[in-house]
Amino acid sequence: xxxxxxxxxxxxxxxxxxxxxxxxxxxxxxxxxxxxxxxxxxxxxxxxxxxxxxxxxxxxxxxxxxxxxxxxxxxxxxxxxxxxxxxxxxxxxxxxxxxxxxxxxxxxxxxxxxxxxxxxxxxxxxxxxxxxxxxxxxxxxxxxxxxxxxxxxxxxxxxxxxxxxxxxxxxxxxxxxxxxxxxxxxxxxxxxxxxxxxxxxxxxxxxxxxxxxxxxxxxxxxxxxxxxxxxxxxxxxxxxxxxxxxxxxxxxxxxxxxxxxxxxxxxxxxxxxxxxxxxxxxxxxxxxxxxxxxxxxxxxxxxxxxxxxxxxxxxxxxxxxxxxxxxxxxxxxxxxxxxxxxxxxxxxxxxxxxxxxxxxxxxxxxxxxxxxxxxxxxxxxxxxxxxxxxxxxxxx
Numbered sequence: 330x331x332x333x334x335x336x337x338x339x340x341x342x343x344x345x346x347x348x349x350x351x352x353x354x355x356x357x358x359x360x361x362x363x364x365x366x367x368x369x370x371x372x373x374x375x376x377x378x379x380x381x382x383x384x385x386x387x388x389x390x391x392x393x394x395x396x397x398x399x400x401x402x403x404x405x406x407x408x409x410x411x412x413x414x415x416x417x418x419x420x421x422x423x424x425x426x427x428x429x430x431x432x433x434x435x436x437x438x439x440x441x442x443x444x445x446x447x448x449x450x451x452x453x454x455x456x457x458x459x460x461x462x463x464x465x466x467x468x469x470x471x472x473x474x475x476x477x478x479x480x481x482x483x484x485x486x487x488x489x490x491x492x493x494x495x496x497x498x499x500x501x502x503x504x505x506x507x508x509x510x511x512x513x514x515x516x517x518x519x520x521x522x523x524x525x526x527x528x529x530x531x532x533x534x535x536x537x538x539x540x541x542x543x544x545x546x547x548x549x550x551x552x553x554x555x556x557x558x559x560x561x562x563x564x565x566x567x568x569x570x571x572x573x574x575x576x577x578x579x580x581x582x583x584x585x586x587x588x589x590x591x592x593x594x595x596x597x598x599x600x601x602x603x604x605x606x607x608x609x610x611x612x613x614x615x616x617x618x619x620x621x622x623x624x625x626x627x628x629x630x631x632x633x634x635x636x637x638x639x640x641x642x643x644x645x646x647x648x649x650x651x652x653x654x655x656x657x658x659x660x661x662x663x664x665x666x667x668x669x670x671x672x673x674x675x676x677x678x679x680x681x682x683x684x685x686x687x688x689x690x691x692x693x694x695x696x697x698x699x700x701x702x703x704x705x706x707x708x709x710x711x712x713x714x715x716x717x718x719x720x721x722x723x724x725x
Contacts, residue, residue, distance in 0.1 A: 343375070343436075344377055345378050345413065346380045346382060347371070347378055348418065349418040353387060362627075367440065376413075382403055391424075393425065400429065420594070421437075423471050426439070441468060463511040468596050522606065533582070534582045534610065534612050537583065539589070539619075548617060571607065576707045579707055581710045608639055612644075617651050647688070649689050650688065653673060673690070689702050
């Protein structure tokens with residue numbers, strides 16, 4: 330008998346290269362941070378990053394985003410290293426996507442498409458799946474033509490135009506009908522959620538908000554003693570989870586929401602606005618920050634801008650700086666231009682001096698300063714409850 334063949338059935342990680350544009354005024358460390366985040370997105374999606382390309386430009390090239398010279402350089406690397414996909418750290422126009430794919434002859438994704446793919450893989454409930462599918466179809470609609478490049482009419486060719494255009498129009502109608510259907514389905518889900526929120530209106534409501542992967546779900550588990558899914562990946566939580574929490578004799582509702590991120594595709598923001606109703610209708614926000622992250626102040630800005638878009642920027646907010654156990658003293662330039670080390674105590678003092686909002690410094694993983702956190706929550710919820718229900722003597 331001959332030797333039996335064996336086959337490797339394990340799924341192999343797709344090998345990717347990243348492409349970013351450095352704009353005027355952008356620092357090298359900012360570019361590094363952006364590409365690191367894009368690499369984390371690729372890792373979350375199940376791929377592995379092999380190389381990165383950057384290009385300094387006043388503005389992206391209209392045809393190929395990075396210009397023909399850089400695209401040739403990327404093409405040479407992709408072919409020699411047998412790369413599976415190329416990921417751009419910006420949203421590409423339909424024509425840019427089509428041109429780049431034609432040149433590179435591999436799968437090309439932009440940041441929006443990558444985030445949509447991660448959301449699609451992590452959506453669990455009917456609402457999240459519907460929201461993601463709607464966002465994907467809205468993203469796909471203007472890019473339909475690139476799916477039919479094999480039917481493009483060659484110069485002088487006869488009979489090639491009709492079938493391609495007919496198929497594209499047919500697909501466009503199907504997608505528009507599906508979009509209408511999904512919007513109707515979401516409207517019905519929103520009405521059901523609104524009824525649920527009205528049924529629990531008496532309790533004070535608190536919402537956890539923050540950049541993705543800052544530890545919101547870990548804090549949720551710590552306070553509610555429940556098992557909300559948490560892991561070191563971007564967008565571990567898509568569906569809003571609501572738990573009843575009791576501190577001493579005082580109950581309130583705590584919700585964990587999807588994490589924010591810079592350049593979040595506008596399709597996703599629109600589709601997930603109903604999920605983020607918990608943020609809009611909360612009485613108090615807990616803004617969770619990963620204080621160990623080298624650019625956490627930029628992340629605070631992204632979250633604040635997203636809250637502004639949602640109409641929730643002016644809500645009472647408690648700043649919670651999480652992961653103090655992982656804080657590494659960064660270098661800091663003082664007023665005299667000297668480089669000094671910024672300790673956690675230094676940062677606490679500077680934050681308290683510059684901001685009036687209450688702030689806490691905790692480690693949700695190691696439960697550091699947990700009692701101080703609970704006491705602040707108790708005081709805030711009790712004050713609101715007393716103001717709203719002055720004749721309710723059951724709680725105090």
